Amino acid sequence: MGMSVAAPDVRPGSLYIPRPATIARAEMLTAKEKYFRIEFPDGKGIRYEPGQFVEVSVLGYGEAPISICSPPSLTDGLELTVREVGTVTAALHRLPEGSTVGIRGPFGVGFDLNFLRGKDLIIIGGGIGIVPLRSLILHVRRNRSEFGKVSVLYGSRSPAELLFRDETAEWGADPRIDFRVTVDRGTPEWKGNTGVITTLIPPLQIDPVTTYAVICGPPIMYKFVILALRGKSLPDNHMIVSLERRMKCGVGKCGHCQMNGIYVCQEGPVFFYHKIKDLPESVT
Amino acid sequence: MGNPDKGCVVLSKVDFPAFVESLARDHDIYGPVAKGSGHVFSAVRSADEMALDYVTTVTPPKKYILPPGEVLIEFRRKEGEWKAPDPRTRPFILFGVHSCDMQGILRLDWAFRRGQMEWNYFANREKAVIFGINCVPDEHCFCDAVHTQGRMDGFDLFLTDIGQSYCATAFSEKGRALLARVKTSAATPIDLKENERQLARCRHEVPGRFKPEVAELPLLCASGEGLDFWREDLEKRCFACGTCTLVCPTCYCFDVVDVVDLDLDSGRRIRHWDSCQLEEFAEVAGGESFREKRANRQKHRFYRKFRYLVGEYGAPFCVGCGRCGRQCVAKISIPEIATALKDGVDAL
Numbered sequence: 001m002g003m004s005v006a007a008p009d010v011r012p013g014s015l016y017i018p019r020p021a022t023i024a025r026a027e028m029l030t031a032k033e034k035y036f037r038i039e040f041p042d043g044k045g046i047r048y049e050p051g052q053f054v055e056v057s058v059l060g061y062g063e064a065p066i067s068i069c070s071p072p073s074l075t076d077g078l079e080l081t082v083r084e085v086g087t088v089t090a091a092l093h094r095l096p097e098g099s100t101v102g103i104r105g106p107f108g109v110g111f112d113l114n115f116l117r118g119k120d121l122i123i124i125g126g127g128i129g130i131v132p133l134r135s136l137i138l139h140v141r142r143n144r145s146e147f148g149k150v151s152v153l154y155g156s157r158s159p160a161e162l163l164f165r166d167e168t169a170e171w172g173a174d175p176r177i178d179f180r181v182t183v184d185r186g187t188p189e190w191k192g193n194t195g196v197i198t199t200l201i202p203p204l205q206i207d208p209v210t211t212y213a214v215i216c217g218p219p220i221m222y223k224f225v226i227l228a229l230r231g232k233s234l235p236d237n238h239m240i241v242s243l244e245r246r247m248k249c250g251v252g253k254c255g256h257c258q259m260n261g262i263y264v265c266q267e268g269p270v271f272f273y274h275k276i277k278d279l280p281e282s283v284t
Numbered sequence: 285m286g287n288p289d290k291g292c293v294v295l296s297k298v299d300f301p302a303f304v305e306s307l308a309r310d311h312d313i314y315g316p317v318a319k320g321s322g323h324v325f326s327a328v329r330s331a332d333e334m335a336l337d338y339v340t341t342v343t344p345p346k347k348y349i350l351p352p353g354e355v356l357i358e359f360r361r362k363e364g365e366w367k368a369p370d371p372r373t374r375p376f377i378l379f380g381v382h383s384c385d386m387q388g389i390l391r392l393d394w395a396f397r398r399g400q401m402e403w404n405y406f407a408n409r410e411k412a413v414i415f416g417i418n419c420v421p422d423e424h425c426f427c428d429a430v431h432t433q434g435r436m437d438g439f440d441l442f443l444t445d446i447g448q449s450y451c452a453t454a455f456s457e458k459g460r461a462l463l464a465r466v467k468t469s470a471a472t473p474i475d476l477k478e479n480e481r482q483l484a485r486c487r488h489e490v491p492g493r494f495k496p497e498v499a500e501l502p503l504l505c506a507s508g509e510g511l512d513f514w515r516e517d518l519e520k521r522c523f524a525c526g527t528c529t530l531v532c533p534t535c536y537c538f539d540v541v542d543v544v545d546l547d548l549d550s551g552r553r554i555r556h557w558d559s560c561q562l563e564e565f566a567e568v569a570g571g572e573s574f575r576e577k578r579a580n581r582q583k584h585r586f587y588r589k590f591r592y593l594v595g596e597y598g599a600p601f602c603v604g605c606g607r608c609g610r611q612c613v614a615k616i617s618i619p620e621i622a623t624a625l626k627d628g629v630d631a632l
Contacts, residue, residue, distance in 0.1 A: 014400070014401070014402070014403045015400055015402055015403065015404070016356040016357065016404065016540075016553070017357060017366070017367075017368055018357075018366070020364070059359045059360075059361045059364065059366065059542065059551070060359075060361050060542050060544045060548075060551055061542055062540065062541060062542045062553070063540065063553075064569065083569075083570075085569040085570050085571075086569045089569065099364075100364035102366065218570075218572075219572055244568050244570075244572070245566070245568060245574065246565075246566060246567060246568050246569075248538075248539065248540060249538075249540070251399065251400050251402075252398070252399050252400075253395070253396065253402060253536070253538070254537055254538050254539070254540070254558070255536070255537030255538070255558070255560065255565075256537070256539075256558070256565060256566065258566075258584075258588070258592075259574070260587070260592065261587075261591065261592035261595060261596075266399065280509060281574060281575070281580075281584075283574065
């Protein structure tokens with residue numbers, strides 16, 4: 001009658017032991033954001049989808065959830081872009097190339113590439129929200145014929161905070177995608193659009209039947225972007241959002257990322273907007 | 285649910301010290317001991333250290349399975365090396381556990397088994413042997429309302445104090461093997477009657493204090509999101525100290541921190557109990573806070589126990605031990621919240 005606690009899967013180190021990895025390349029992109037190319041000493045990469053994240057360990061400082069910004073075609077390593085905001089990210093920024101870090105993951109649900117195939121896409125990134133979207137954008141550019149019309153809207157507070165400037169110059173020059181960038185506050189040298197990201201939406205031609213919007217940015221951005229998209233008749237179930245929460249463990253145990261009943265690290269960070277919009281804690 | 289009458293044998297209190305002594309030879313034993321004005325679970329070596337007629341303990345026995353500071357990895361920074369710590373090898377007995385706390389442990393089993401099974405938890409859990417004891421509740425207990433009262437599932441052995449002796453029932457092979465170490469006799473009809481009488485003492489009624497049925501709580505939660513009670517009452521009373529979650533037998537949220545030794549080389553990654561009642565809990569690195577209001581944090585605690593996890597596991601993650609209400613400085617209790625929610629929704 002007693003409950004036996006048979007545990008066939010009990011193995012040392014199953015969940016919280018990171019895999020050793022090396023910083024193969026590191027480069028400051030802005031004053032606060034640094035790019036890292038991560039490789040694994042055994043040469044075996046990890047399989048991931050755009051929108052997923054990994055937990056990066058810096059021994060003595062801890063772990064932080066970081067979005068993968070490379071496309072899934074990069075199979076022998078991964079690329080991360082990290083803003084310095086806390087102890088772990090500050091320690092990571094200080095590490096020289098060749099240093100060892102720990103990687104766990106990938107975790108979560110990313111952008112469903114099979115679902116998005118054949119659709120028209122509007123990819124909308126605000127600030128550091130462009131980082132996980134870069135993975136999707138690079139995938140779309142590599143496999144351009146699999147998608148319909150593609151627009152990419154990118155907003156930043158100032159020109160100095162724009163990420164991936166060499167690449168976005170290429171996106172802007174690519175006739176196969178409609179890339180638009182804006183900054184909240186320009187500088188005398190800035191010749192592009194000025195204004196918040198929602199100002200880029202009204203001029204778009206959107207077919208609400210075939211178009212899906214993919215949105216990632218600071219919490220405040222979602223509300224206004226979603227209103228602007230609804231203004232173009234795009235239904236809520238054609239909007240896909242990637243949400244930021246404190247994803248401490250990545251395996252649905254620690255509780256920090258919970259949004260009402262949902263563990264964002266397990267069921268997200270990517271969600272169809274209509275599935276979460278009624279959750280009071282989704283703040284969208 | 286096991287039946288404590290089936291296979292119940294009698295263990296004389298004269299033989300009890302020798303029994304505990306024999307167990308201590310090859311087990312660590314943790315049992316209730318008197319401390320200050322109350323009781324705590326603590327390491328014991330002998331029967332006389334334990335106060336088995338306790339009402340409750342400050343923190344539940346969960347601390348021996350999900351320790352408050354548990355090493356997840358040991359590392360050396362300079363070498364860039366890390367490894368899992370050696371797992372616990374010595375079996376241990378949680379002695380004198382009440383049904384509510386046993387039910388708490390079973391819920392933790394569900395949580396750490398769901399999705400990816402967690403080795404850290406089960407490495408401890410596998411070594412645990414759990415001996416239950418009958419209890420007498422106080423005015424804070426509400427096991428009746430959450431249907432954990434008198435449950436025997438999970439125990440390896442259950443003891444009922446019947447005066448000069450204990451009625452002992454083994455529910456597992458481990459329990460049977462350990463019980464065989466002590467001289468027991470068949471229970472007489474008088475023993476069985478007394479066993480039943482003592483077990484019934486925990487079946488008290490607390491009418492009206494916990495008004496809703498637990499089964500209606502998920503729906504009440506859904507309807508009661510906007511009740512004034514959260515904003516007007518709990519927001520103002522709660523100090524956000526986190527005691528309620530700290531003493532809870534089913535709370536399992538944790539934080540993880542790295543600790544480095546003075547040589548700045550060796551260190552450990554440690555998991556600590558954390559609390560959804562602290563504002564930092566739902567903060568992200570950029571400073572955005574997703575549960576700023578105390579009312580929302582209290583609501584999260586209640587909803588997690590009576591709505592979210594019920595959807596996941598089919599039972600509330602509250603076992604009615606009453607510790608949160610007993611120890612809350614602001615006298616906020618689960619029966620009070622449940623009742624206010626019921627009254628508030630009924631009045632909508």
